Amino acid sequence: MSMQDNDFSRIIAYVKSEKPDDPVHFFHPRHLDHAVKTFQTGFGGMLTYAVKANPDPLVIARMVELGMQGFDVASPAEMALVRSVSDTVALHYNNPVRSLSEIVAAERHGVRSWSVDREDELAKLAHLPKGHEIAVRLRLPVKGAAYDFGAKYGADPETAVLLLQKVRDLGLIPSMTFHPGTQCDASGVWAQYIRACADIAARAGVTLRRLNVGGGFAANRLGISPDLYRIFREIDQAVDQGFGANRPELICEPGRALATEAFSLLVRVKAMDERCMTLNDGIYGGLAEWRDLSVGNRITCFAPDGTLRRADGMERIVFGPTCDSLDCLPTPLVVPCDLSPEDYILISGMGAYSQATATGFNGYGHSHVVCLQDHDTFDRGAGHRHAAA
Ligand SMILES: Cc1ncc(COP(=O)(O)O)c(C=O)c1O
The missing domain is CATH 2.40.37.10 (Lyase, Ornithine Decarboxylase; Chain A, domain 1)
Structure with a gap:
């Protein structure tokens, strides 16, 4: 400021x-508006907000007013929070580990998009009706973020191939997702992930409906003045190169880059x-x-x-x-x-x-x-x- x-x-x-x-x-609502508009104008896909970064109801309500299309929620409490503001906005349940009762709660809140990184978690979702989307979460040993999210979540490429095939065989909608790690400003990180997702989808023989390129977009911090438009261009080019005519719809789910200012x-x-x-x-x-x-x-x-x-x-x-x-x-x-x-x-x-x-x-x-x-x-x-x- x-x-x-x-x-x-x-x-x-x-x-x-x-x-x-x-x-x-x-x-500062005006600063939030500016961050949301930067993604709405620069990112070539669906913008969602990772609620965990700042679940203040003032933030959620303002985002709904600004036309936020969906929210990445990690728990039933975050789902209830978003639903207290909007009955209709999309909820993406992208915490890849869930208890059975959390799955029931998510269905009650109208979740139709989920992510997984292991077979036992996919088995818990096998009952979902057709029309639900399962995004397989990939992890790669790529550096560039303030801390490494791959230490906890994400399937390696071989497991991702297998999971995608199982999602297709269950009659659910196959997609992919990744998170490059928070506060990531390095060049080439998103491109590496996107090329790997294209390769995995080809090896699995599956056409991806959507590709969620995660959060991780950097905010202004000591030594970093992020250039989000550079990252948006990098994403766009990598999707073109990797997928060609089979281009999936894109989603992003930033937390930090939307809430920081x-x-x-x-x-x-x-x-x-x-x-x-x-x-x-x-x-x-x-x-x-x-x-x-x-x-x-x-x-x-x-x-x-x-x-x-x-x-x-x-x-x-x-x-x-x-x-x-x-x-x-x-x-x-x-x-x-x-x-x-x-x-x-x-x-x-x-x-x-x-x-x-x-x-x-x-x-x-x-x-x-x-x-x-x-x-x-x-x-x-x-x-x-x-x-x-
Ligand atoms: C699945 C998922 N998506 C998005 C985010 C938001 O990340 P960031 O705040 O770095 O944009 C996180 C953060 O933990 C996450 O786990």
Whole structure:
């Protein structure tokens, strides 16, 4: 968020009037709109949202308004959440391991698209009526993401061939899917996966109905300014080269790339000495991802009266509020040397895997959500209170 941004002056106004002592997630609907529109205009297929990145009902409702075509859901609770907003939008149940009662719940919620990476999980879906789609999830040893999703899910190419044939033999709709790993900005990763999917489908003798190219699209983080249009072109060319006339319909299911810019996180300095400072949030709360993905380049510091802290930077070790010694950021943070106890630090780009993964450990980790609507500042955490900005 730039200093010119109107949202920033409204955040300062909110802080001056409320002096929040708990972390606050500020929702910027316009930034969410921009991310959704980037995919809607640039990606050549169906756009769905991976709910896990940020399941805030404000986010889900806004996405439905913007014409989101479907949601990648990992659990019955996520299905119920989406259904509380829309009865009709598509649900793709792409968590490849499910209990029998979760399958019953998914059918009740109207799921018609599933993914699998092992035979025993496919056997649990054998009763589904024709018209249901099963996407076989592939894993390849490809590097380029912040962390490797293939360590947990995905079939190797031989198993994928077998699974595709079994899906076809069950009379279900065969598709494929993969996830290159989150925060993936490397060139060539999607192309490698897409070519491998084309090869596997050919070896299985199966025509894919759809190809889900996953999430994994990168967000703005230290050292990465992603070029999504480059990735969209790479996907398009690889599908053409790999599948030719048998081109499947495409789906993508980003979480991070859609949600990241939609929220900024306001944290407060509780105490400091010459070397360290303790914040009111940490790795058990909204800063969990900081251990893998630093956001230290996207902070703005100010006093409770709104005065910006602009002095030269100095490094400080950062502790979270809990009593656990693990509750510490992995590297010192450079902050202005006039930053003081009770001051605030606003961190931009905190919409993905922040609220969603926060725990209540030691009684911390709870945050307000304040929505910066066009003409309104809406504090959801304080019981739907409205305040003029
Ligand atoms: C099946 C699936 N799809 C999509 C996503 C979203 O990934 P990202 O937030 O990296 O876009 C995930 C993340 O865990 C996932 O497991």
